[in-house]
Amino acid sequence: MLSSLQPQAPDKILMLMEEFKADSRQGKIDLGVGVYKDPQGVTPVMRAVKAAEKRIWEEQTTKAYTGLAGTPEYRAAMAGLVLGDAPKDRLASVASVGGTGAIRQALELARLANPDLTVYVSDPTWPNHLSIMKFMGLPFVEYRYFDNETRGVDFEAMKDDIAKAGKGDIVLLHGCCHNPTGANLTLDQWREVIAILEKSGAVPLVDLAYQGFGDGIEADAEATRLVAKGLPEVLIAASCSKNFGIYRERTGILIALADGEQARDLAQGSMAYLNRQNFSFPPDHGARIVTTILEDQALKSDWQAEVEEIRTTLLALREQLASELRDLSGSDRFDFIARHRGMFSRLGATPEQVAAMREDAAIYMVGDSRLNIAGLNRETVPVLARAIVEAGL
Template sequence: MFETVTPPEPDKIIRLMGMFAADPRADKVDLGVGVYRSPEGKTPVMAAVKAAERAIWERQETKGYVALTGDPGFLDAMRRLVLGDAVPAARVAGAGTPGGTGAVRQVLETVRRLRPDATVWISDPTWPNHPAIIDHLGQARRTYRYYDAATGGIDRDGMMADLAGVAAGDVILLHGCCHNPTGGDLTRGDWEAVAGLCQRTGAIPFVDMAYQGFGAGLEADAEGVRVLAAALPEVLIAASCSKNFGLYRERVGAVLIVTGEGRAQAAAQGVLAGMNRQNFAFPPDHGARVVQDILSDDALGAMWREELEGMRRVMEGNRAALAAALREATGSDRFGFLGAHRGMFSLIGASPAQVETLRETHGIYLVGDGRMNVAGLTAAAIPRVARAVAEVLA
């Protein structure tokens, strides 16, 4: 079966991980892979997670199946975390998934099944797996302008001009916060404008919430999705716990669908259960159980929120320090936008050739489009990274 098959190109980030691992230089810096690192350069297990796992280990007496959509307690906890009191619980259907990527896949497969003629609109640029999954599913897609490379900000006029072309039933994919790869986030006014556009056109927003808590804080980061949920009859949401709970390898994700109460909610819940059954049957439970326990326990929840806020401040500090170091190295505020961005990622405006030079000459690893993971920086590395970027991008 495989004798004449040409294997697909390796994922660029996975390939970058292999190149970094094989690099013998002691001072190499990984700013490509999207994981949080402490000031010591480690990806820690959060103390709240350890405490929850310990309690689960002590009391858990079975590894039997839970439900096709996962534990209802986990889904309710995720609803409260993401949506707050923006909509009644009776309007929300939910399902656990293998990570945020699994949630994105389930949402898009649901759209393909129920709205096969819909076009999925994605920002330019976006997370590479968005178009990859859409294309794999054979869905139509279009892009809308988002990033203004000249200013490091958002091209709001271009975005709204492009989205004026959406049709009823089309899906607009939006990053809930900490836009990947640009770091440029929508304001409340922008979210309200998107909500108004969806009201006028009948388009359906799909919010990918991968980094809640990494931007301006847990509540502030959820403002946009809550604006949409309160204003519109339907909102599709993919949520991930990989980053904000540090549960990368546990694959904890959830689909939340805001729809009408009663028959519509029951139908959405049934569709999600059926989609899970066809794709992977029962979602992983261990990581979801950890999240559920943390969000349902006052002491664990307070511990987690304090840790998460500390992580957010580290990234915020890295941004400020790098922007200052680049200001000193370049004698200009060319990279000042880095300090205003949110979350783990920013585009530094490097070409693929410049990215290669940074890697080969300086041991600094970025994704080919110039995306930098600021969470990969340390205080010791920032001055050297700034000098190298200033030299290569001069």
């Protein structure tokens, strides 16, 4: 039986990681994998996470299963983090296996509710969005989003495309820190998107994977909160991998906002059912870390401070890179890097230019020229800037 399996196409980012490991050159730079690294190239365990884990180790008395939806405390803490004081009387939620698991469960839930749906997804988007939909056999349409000339959002084209979504279709939106481009909508543009979806009856699925890495923990949630308040039905997939630094704990949540209590209860039951079918009980260790931090004011304050340190480090690297490129190129055409937010920017380089930077300067980035700003430090920014100019961008 197993010999009849067909080879699967390897993940391009994982392939890039292996190529980077195999490169013996000194001074090689990894800008591919989407993981935060400090200036020493380490993905650290956050101070509040260490303190929370110690407390859990000392106080936890059982490793028995939690509920199918995860613990109520975790779900309430995450609802507060994502939605603030938004009304929660129409909210259903389940803990998930990371943000990726929340995306998958959201699409499964949407298909249960409307087997004939189409998913509208930005061009470009996180590649795993498309991979999951293809594997599920879900029809999808890519809406225009990124302008390769300005390296900003092509908002008029985006509006034209998402207006074609019908009632019960899904429009997948990045809540902040768009991956892979780093180009975000303004709040006024979000209001226009909400008006389009309100008119069409399409349901937004907000992927919120980088809350805190753009303009701050509260500011990065503003768009999601606008959507939650402005539309009767909303799906939100949130991840704790980046902003709590607990990548390997696979900690996420799926939130559904329904139009009325009956629909909310149906959504809650259906999401618990989907958890049971896919993995039964969700993992708890990461969720318990997050709950411990968010329920303790001292730990929460320390966590917020460390997230702010990460955010300002990313912004400083963006400003430095834009400045270096301004000096080397004699133009302001790379200033978009300082305007982008989050871990990523898309340079607009050709695959050939990306390959040239890898071969000539040992700089590794994804073929579509997405670069992870967090893979840089003050010493490597000038190296990247020279490589970008020498590649002819």
